[in-house]
Amino acid sequence: MARRTRAKYCACGCGGLCKDQWLPGHDQRLRAAIEHEVGGLIELRRIVEERLHRSIDPRQSRKKGGSLHRHQANIFADKQSHIHRRSS
Numbered sequence: 001m002a003r004r005t006r007a008k009y010c011a012c013g014c015g016g017l018c019k020d021q022w023l024p025g026h027d028q029r030l031r032a033a034i035e036h037e038v039g040g041l042i043e044l045r046r047i048v049e050e051r052l053h054r055s056i057d058p059r060q061s062r063k064k065g066g067s068l069h070r071h072q073a074n075i076f077a078d079k080q081s082h083i084h085r086r087s088s
């Protein structure tokens with residue numbers, strides 16, 4: 001029986017299979033390799049900025065994941081228990 005796993009190839013190109021986009025640490029490994037290739041993070045930034053025709057502001061780059069599930073908490077806040085009291 002062939003079980004269907006949701007394994008994907010690691011995005012770094014190592015050929016390893018992983019559930020997510022990366023094998024553990026491989027995103028950092030790729031980043032380090034790119035930095036090494038271009039001559040450092042500053043040079044990498046310069047190249048990317050040149051390519052995008054705009055400057056990269058590190059202060060604006062922290063919306064990576066998170067806060068997506070935040071509104072789900074409201075579902076529970078809406079669940080109130082109503083106690084009906086008999087008044088006769």
Ligand SMILES: [Zn+2]
Binds near residue numbers: 011015016
């Ligand atoms: Zn990899």
